[in-house]
Structures are given as structure tokens and as C-alpha cells.
Amino acid sequence: MKKVVLAIDSLKGCLTSAEAEAAAEAGVREHYPQAEVVKVPVSDGGDGMLGVFSQSQDCRLIETGCHNALMRPVRAAYAVTPDGMAVLESAAACGIGLLKPGELNPLRATTYGVGELLADALRRGYRRYIVGLGGSATSDCGLGMLAALKDNFGEAWRERLPDGLEITLASDVGNPLYGPRGAAAVFGPQKGATPEMVDCLDRRARTFSRMASRHMGTDHSHDHGAGAAGGLGYASSSSWEQRWSRGPTLFCGRPASGLWQLMPT
Secondary structure: OOEEEEOOOOEOOOEOHHHHHHHHHHHHHHHOOOOEEEEOOOOOOOOOHHHHHHHHOOOEEEEEEEEOOOOOEEEEEEEEOOOOEEEEEOHHHHEHHHOOHHHOOOOOOOOHHHHHHHHHHHHOOOOEEEEEOOOEOOOOOOHHHHHHHHHHHOOOHHHHOOOOOEEEEEOOOOOOOOOOOOHHHHHOHHHOOOHHHHHHHHHHHHHHHHHHHHHHOOOOOOOOOOOHHHHHHHHHHHHOOEEEEOHHHHHHHOHHHOHHHHOOO
16 A cells, blocks of 8 residues: 655645645545555744644644734734743744735835744743744844844843753755845845845845944854845844754654654665
8 A cells, every 4th residue: 555645835825734735635545545645744934834833742822912024913823842942933923924915015024023922932931942934024134023122121131031042943044144145135026025125125234234243243144044034044143042953854853743754764
């Protein structure tokens, strides 16, 4: 008997991982009615990451108020695993899916809501995090997130971060912050940026990077993934120690997903 393992990421704006796998399963069964079909939802760290993670882990969801990319009040959730790790999906706060196509404007869009989610989790005492960086409508270099943390914890918010803070960023994007392969040039158009806006966003990223590196003493603009989520990866790299993980590796490779155990040896 044939065995088919389906591990399909979401199709942006069309199908979730679970929906895509259900459609694929229907096709498999049409040709191989007796086949054993195993579905394992996966995510690259973008839209739907929270749902995928919650399916593979026995998570508790915490809902809180925050703002979307255009600073409209919304409700968003993050997950907490049984061992106390908080899982945040940046797209739940600043995702493209929360806006109408005609509203997309990366010159205005902000990651402020991501900072609000993180602030809520920090207040609750969580010290270990996975933050998914895909599907954002933003290209603000993470300035909105940093502003939210400052608004919640004061000017010296970095000094108030807990000892032992562990943050893993989940993304399949390795682009730098600016330049021909940067956040604005590569991802700006899909977020509504015109060629003129891309130039403006790239200049803004260069300026922020120059000022931040002068202040922090290090330059993270060309780090792997600095351009993820419109530069949210850069803001994270510049603000705290973190690890990077390719989204599919993270969410397929966790023992609870069981994907590798399902593969024939």
C-alpha cells in the first residue's frame, strides 16, 4: 500500500497549510484510493504559523489587544507551549492579510503591534520565544516594534529585558536590510510599494542602519535575515541576542510534528 506524506506550506492569500493539504489529499485519493495519507501542516514563519505550531504542540492561546500595520486596534493571539515558550506570529499584528489590497502602503505601515504582543508576553514573565517573521505588510526596519517596547517599558527598556532571554526568529528570508537584495527592493512591491517608494524605503533603511550602528557600536544590516519582515529581523539583531531558524526546518523538525519519523528509511 502506498504511503503519502503531505507537508505543504500555506499559499499566500489563497490557502492555509491545512487547506492545501486537504486539496492534495483529495487528488491523491482520486488516483490511489487505498493509499495511506498523512498530513503534517508546516510553516515558514509567515501567515498561519501560529495555527500550525498549535496543531503540533499542546499550546495555550493568549489573546490581547494590539494595532495592525495601519495602527487600527485589533485582537491578536500568541501561543504558549507546555514548557513555557511563547510563540509569536508577526503577521498576526502587521500582516498583509489584515489589510485590503488598496490599503497597502509600506511608507505608513508599522510593526508597532508586534512590539505590543512581545511586551504583553514579557509582562507575563516568558523568557523563551519563537517569533515568525513572514507575511508582513511593513518595511519600517522594525522601528515600530522598538517604539512599542519603549512606550511600554520606558526609554531604558533594554535594561528591563529579563536575564536569560532566548529568542529564535523563524523565517525563510536571508536578505540583508538594504541594497539590491534588501527588504525594500525585493519585498517592497508585493507590499504595495511603487519604484519611487522602494527607493525611499531603501534610503530610509540605510539612514536608520547608519544611525543605529553608530549608537550601538555594531552594524547588523548585512546579517543573515536582516531584511526579513521589512527589516524586523534587523531590529531584533540589533536589540538582543537571538538565533535564526529556517521556518520549515523549525516547524517540520520539532519532535511533536513527527515528520521525519514518518519518512521511509
